[in-house]
Amino acid sequence: GGMEVISPEAVLRQYMGGGTPEEQLELRAIMKFRAAMLMVMDLVNVQKGSAEADAKRMEPILRLMKETREEQDAAAHRAKESNVEIADRAAYETATQLSQVIAQNNAKITDSISQIRQAMGGKEENPLGQVLNSMQSMQQMMGMFGISMPGMPGAQGGGPPAEQWQPPAITHRKRNESQGGEENV
DSSP, X not given: OOOOOOOHHHHHHHHHXXXXXXXXXXXXXXXXXXXXXXXXXXXXXXXXXXXXXXXXXXXXXXHHHHHHHHHHHHHHHHHHHHHHHHHHHHHHHHHHHHHHHHHHHHHHHHHHHHHHHHHTTSOOSOHHHHHHHHHHHHHHHHHHTTOOOTTSTTOOOSSOHHHHOOOOOOOOOOOOGGGTTOOOO
């Protein structure tokens, strides 16, 4: 049936003739050299197998390290995005609050201007001139309720006018004719 496998040793024996002791010695030396070559090849194969086994053992560790690194990169990217998103949201909320404050202040200023115009009789042609003209009468009117005008001496903040205003003490004095019939109380 099958082919015969001829070993290198059998080929050598046939060529050497196997007669003299020198040829026997030479054959043994060649066979030892061949055995050493086979041992080296076996050692190389063992080392190769060992290296492959080490590589296979390292594969899950390397894969885990790679996956961990990818997860860390993704987490860092998400954190960066969320930080940017948080900063954007904070800036938007701050801007919204600021615009609300500005709108409220503008409304208060508009109300104040309207009140000043109403106090001056509703005329709007020359507000500055009318303010200057009616400043004295407004000051007197506000003084009646105990309200000090801003920027005037004696200005005080605090509670409602009813708490601030105290009626002058009632005193009886003789009228001095040199004062023109009036006396400051």
